[in-house]
Each structure stands twice: as structure tokens, then as C-alpha cells.
Amino acid sequence: MWDWLSFAVRWLHVITGIAWIGSSFYFIALDLGLRKADDLPVGAQGEEWQVHGGGFYHIRKYLVAPEAMPDHLTWFKWESYVTWLSGFAMLVIVYYAGADLFLIDRTVADLSTTQAIAISLVSLAGGWVIYDQLCKSKFGDDNNRLMVFLFFLLVLMAWGYTQVFSGRAAFLHLGAFTATIMSANVFFIIMPNQRIVVADLQAGRKPDAKYGKIAKQRSTHNNYLTLPVLFFMISNHYPLAFATEYNWIIAALVFLMGVTIRHYFNTRHARAGNPTWTWLATAILFVLIVWLSTVPKVPGMDADAAPVSARQEAFMAAEGFEQAAATVQGRCSMCHAAEPVWEGMIVPPKGVMLETEAQIAAQAREVYLQSGRSHAMPPGNLTNITAEERAQIVRWYEAAIR
Structure with a gap:
């Protein structure tokens, strides 16, 4: 929901x-686009003629306001x-x-x-x-x-x-x-x-x-x-x-x-x-x-150096994580990597990396939605993820959030 x-x-x-x-x-x-005209009323700055949808429109702009309040104002x-x-x-x-x-x-x-x-x-x-x-x-x-x-x-x-x-x-x-x-x-x-x-x-x-x-x-x-x-x-x-x-x-x-x-x-x-x-x-x-x-990145902290949150630890400790992680690493990490190996891909889609267990745990909900509950990933099922592998991802995630 x-x-x-x-x-x-x-x-x-x-x-x-x-x-x-x-x-x-x-x-x-x-x-x-406003233009001056000889017949402009007092206080008017300019006017514009426009055509749209089969009709002509005559529009005038007042620099401050008209002399009297109009009956209809949008x-x-x-x-x-x-x-x-x-x-x-x-x-x-x-x-x-x-x-x-x-x-x-x-x-x-x-x-x-x-x-x-x-x-x-x-x-x-x-x-x-x-x-x-x-x-x-x-x-x-x-x-x-x-x-x-x-x-x-x-x-x-x-x-x-x-x-x-x-x-x-x-x-x-x-x-x-x-x-x-x-x-x-x-x-x-x-x-x-x-x-x-x-x-x-x-x-x-x-x-x-x-x-x-x-x-x-x-x-x-x-x-x-x-x-x-x-x-x-x-x-x-x-x-x-x-x-x-x-x-x-x-x-x-x-x-x-x-x-x-x-x-x-x-x-x-x-x-x-x-x-x-x-x-x-x-x-x-x-x-x-x-x-x-x-431009190549300046060497610095890699993803493995990031602190692991309590949320990630909970997903990594949940039943079925090892099997789900193996599926993700085998079916998804060729694209979702710091240096993707899929031809023509320079950076991981949406910046999401799924190479390590900590990274998979961090993206648990998206993995569940994109590759478990739906078939959005991998695109066109290019890596041939099986129905059982998708079911394993679902079982792992739902076990972790119980």
C-alpha cells in the first residue's frame, strides 16, 4: 500500500x-510578446492577438490594474x-x-x-x-x-x-x-x-x-x-x-x-x-x-567501508539470505556493480550496486519489489532468473520483516 x-x-x-x-x-x-496599440484603454501596458484551437483571443495587460474591478477574475x-x-x-x-x-x-x-x-x-x-x-x-x-x-x-x-x-x-x-x-x-x-x-x-x-x-x-x-x-x-x-x-x-x-x-x-x-x-x-x-x-573517480572510500546499519544486519541475519544473495549476485551484479561488465554500461542503473552482501541488504526492499514480487528486473529477464529464485527472494524478505 x-x-x-x-x-x-x-x-x-x-x-x-x-x-x-x-x-x-x-x-x-x-x-x-505584448505590443502597444493606439486604442489601448487607460492603464493598459500592451495587447496580444493569439490563435489557438480554431479561435482568436484578444488579450490586454494592465501595468498595475484596470480602473475598476472586473466581474470575473481568474x-x-x-x-x-x-x-x-x-x-x-x-x-x-x-x-x-x-x-x-x-x-x-x-x-x-x-x-x-x-x-x-x-x-x-x-x-x-x-x-x-x-x-x-x-x-x-x-x-x-x-x-x-x-x-x-x-x-x-x-x-x-x-x-x-x-x-x-x-x-x-x-x-x-x-x-x-x-x-x-x-x-x-x-x-x-x-x-x-x-x-x-x-x-x-x-x-x-x-x-x-x-x-x-x-x-x-x-x-x-x-x-x-x-x-x-x-x-x-x-x-x-x-x-x-x-x-x-x-x-x-x-x-x-x-x-x-x-x-x-x-x-x-x-x-x-x-x-x-x-x-x-x-x-x-x-x-x-x-x-x-x-x-x-x-571522468574516473578519485580513489576514496569504497562501498565495503561503509558502516553497516542495524537494518542491514537484520536482513543479513534473516532466514534464506544466503540463497537470495547468491541469486542477486549471480543474476543482477553484472550491471549493478561499481564497474558494470554489461556491454555499453558505464555506471550501475540508478547508482544501485548489488555486489556485496551489505549492498544487497541495503537494497532489500527494492530487490523484493523489482525481482521478487514483480518481474521488472532483470529487464526482459536477460539473465534468466527462475520462478523459484524469485520465490526465494520473496521468502527471505518477508521472513526478515516479520
């Missing part, structure tokens, strides 16, 4: 994320809120509840579950506080300067997360750190400012333009951060990125790629030119990522 809960929340996260990102990208493109907020809430729920379900497996890497830092979760929560909340105070300070008056500093803050966080968490969890947390800033921008800044403007209109007062200016700054930051967040949220599929020696540098380059890609589209939407140089810049950044992902 826990895995089906994860399934449901994951899909909620995907659905609301698409809705939030879609509306965000649309409104940024709309804002950049708010865009729940997409952001539910995306963050469902994403945090996924963090709890997968990384907090499964801290020993997904969050903690004892070759990186020998943390307790409580310590790891505390670091996660404090970093997410602290990141927003630091960013928000910078935006509100004199330093934040220059948006270009602020965005450069924000990039270096994100690079620092990338390095920091890789010093305390597993590579997979570090990338996921970098995405969560950034997404928290983005959603908090909506909840704490953009929406309250819009409510102030609406309240002024309803009271017959002229709204102050500063509230729209502040909201626009935060919205612009969200726009440039969106693509990297998407990558980090699905990065568990890319061990070539997160399970390598220079993963934090790769993360920094991913942020830069997000900037170059968004700069191209934003410039095109604003009809301000065709910055094709961004294609070359993005390609160079990607080539650097490819190179960094395959």
Missing part, C-alpha cells in the same frame, strides 16, 4: 506540475501550491520513510535518520529565508546582480548536499530547494501583492505599482529556475549525472543550461532577436556534463 500511495502522489505531482509550469511559461511568453495559485505540497509528500514517502535506502549514503556521511531529515528540512526552509531577505535588501534592487548571486548560492547548495546525502538524494534536494523558493514566491509574495491590488480596487483606491514590480521580479526568477527543477526532479533516472565524482559541478552546469534555454525562448517571445548563440552555449555545457560524468 505504501508503494501505491507513492504511485498516487507521484501522479498528482506530475499533473499539478504540468499545470503550474504550463501556465507559468504561457504568461511569461504572453508578457514578453487566479493562478493552486497549481503552484499543490505541486509543492505533493512534491513534499513524495519527499516524505520516498526519502524520509526510506532514509536508509535513498537519503543516507554512509560512504558520504554516517548520519542517523533523524539527522538526515533535520538537515533536509532546515535547508529547505533556510534557503527560502536567505533568498527572500536578499530580494528585499538593497542588494536585490539590481536584478541581474541578484540572479548571479542566486546562481552561486545554488552551486553552494549543490556542493553541500553532495557532502551529506547520497548522490540521488542530493539532486532531488537541490530540485526541492529550488522549487521551495519558487512556490514560496507565489505564496508569500506574488499572491499577497495581487490581493493588495485587488483590495485597493474594491475600495476605490489607486493601487501602488511597486507591488506588481516586486511580483514580476519573483516571477522572472521562477521562469529561469523551472527547467533545472524539472531535471532534478527526474534525475533519479540519470546515475551518469548524480552518481559521479563531480555531480555538484554537473548540477551547476544544469542550472546554466536552464538559463541559456530560457534566454533563447524569452528573447524570441519578446521579438528582440534570434540569439542562436545560446544553442552553441547549451551544447558546450552539455558536452562538459558528458565529460564530467565519465
Whole structure:
């Protein structure tokens, strides 16, 4: 049931994320494409004609607000809120509840579950506080300067997360750190400012333009951060990125790629030119990522040197472990190894290694689900694991958790 809960929340996260990102990208493109017209009403900044789905749309934007409150006003907020809430729920379900497996890497830092979760929560909340105070300070008056500093803050966080968490969890947390800033921008800044403007209109007062200016700054930051967040949220599929020696540098380059890609589209939407140089810049950044992902690791602590947790000891002591471990080592370790021997494979899938008994015990639940209860692994049953071997894995795991 826990895995089906994860399934449901994951899909909620995907659905609301698409809705939030879609509306965000649309409104940024709309804002950049606005044009002046002779018949614009008082207070209007520009207008745009668009065609979609067989119909024409005539859209106008007011720099501050119209002279009177419209009868119907659509708010865009729940997409952001539910995306963050469902994403945090996924963090709890997968990384907090499964801290020993997904969050903690004892070759990186020998943390307790409580310590790891505390670091996660404090970093997410602290990141927003630091960013928000910078935006509100004199330093934040220059948006270009602020965005450069924000990039270096994100690079620092990338390095920091890789010093305390597993590579997979570090990338996921970098995405969560950034997404928290983005959603908090909506909840704490953009929406309250819009409510102030609406309240002024309803009271017959002229709204102050500063509230729209502040909201626009935060919205612009969200726009440039969106693509990297998407990558980090699905990065568990890319061990070539997160399970390598220079993963934090790769993360920094991913942020830069997000900037170059968004700069191209934003410039095109604003009809301000065709910055094709961004294609070359993005390609160079990607080539650097490819190179960094395959650079040999600096010699250091190997997997056998990691402390064995009480959970691992329990699985290793359970009845049937020797037979199950032999099956996993014989059917799975040719790919799930520090140096896979399967042709064309450079790193183990999802960074999971199953060469030693301690590693198998650490991944017990995933082995049970992927190779015992289902036939997901090995892919296409390439190593010809038998039905009896799968049944043995099930008996071992269920004996261990009784």
C-alpha cells in the first residue's frame, strides 16, 4: 500500500506540475510578446492577438490594474501550491520513510535518520529565508546582480548536499530547494501583492505599482529556475549525472543550461532577436556534463567501508539470505556493480550496486519489489532468473520483516 500511495502522489505531482509550469511559461511568453496599440484603454501596458484551437483571443495587460474591478477574475495559485505540497509528500514517502535506502549514503556521511531529515528540512526552509531577505535588501534592487548571486548560492547548495546525502538524494534536494523558493514566491509574495491590488480596487483606491514590480521580479526568477527543477526532479533516472565524482559541478552546469534555454525562448517571445548563440552555449555545457560524468573517480572510500546499519544486519541475519544473495549476485551484479561488465554500461542503473552482501541488504526492499514480487528486473529477464529464485527472494524478505 505504501508503494501505491507513492504511485498516487507521484501522479498528482506530475499533473499539478504540468499545470503550474504550463501556465507559468504561457504568461511569461504572453508578457514578453505584448505590443502597444493606439486604442489601448487607460492603464493598459500592451495587447496580444493569439490563435489557438480554431479561435482568436484578444488579450490586454494592465501595468498595475484596470480602473475598476472586473466581474470575473481568474487566479493562478493552486497549481503552484499543490505541486509543492505533493512534491513534499513524495519527499516524505520516498526519502524520509526510506532514509536508509535513498537519503543516507554512509560512504558520504554516517548520519542517523533523524539527522538526515533535520538537515533536509532546515535547508529547505533556510534557503527560502536567505533568498527572500536578499530580494528585499538593497542588494536585490539590481536584478541581474541578484540572479548571479542566486546562481552561486545554488552551486553552494549543490556542493553541500553532495557532502551529506547520497548522490540521488542530493539532486532531488537541490530540485526541492529550488522549487521551495519558487512556490514560496507565489505564496508569500506574488499572491499577497495581487490581493493588495485587488483590495485597493474594491475600495476605490489607486493601487501602488511597486507591488506588481516586486511580483514580476519573483516571477522572472521562477521562469529561469523551472527547467533545472524539472531535471532534478527526474534525475533519479540519470546515475551518469548524480552518481559521479563531480555531480555538484554537473548540477551547476544544469542550472546554466536552464538559463541559456530560457534566454533563447524569452528573447524570441519578446521579438528582440534570434540569439542562436545560446544553442552553441547549451551544447558546450552539455558536452562538459558528458565529460564530467565519465571522468574516473578519485580513489576514496569504497562501498565495503561503509558502516553497516542495524537494518542491514537484520536482513543479513534473516532466514534464506544466503540463497537470495547468491541469486542477486549471480543474476543482477553484472550491471549493478561499481564497474558494470554489461556491454555499453558505464555506471550501475540508478547508482544501485548489488555486489556485496551489505549492498544487497541495503537494497532489500527494492530487490523484493523489482525481482521478487514483480518481474521488472532483470529487464526482459536477460539473465534468466527462475520462478523459484524469485520465490526465494520473496521468502527471505518477508521472513526478515516479520
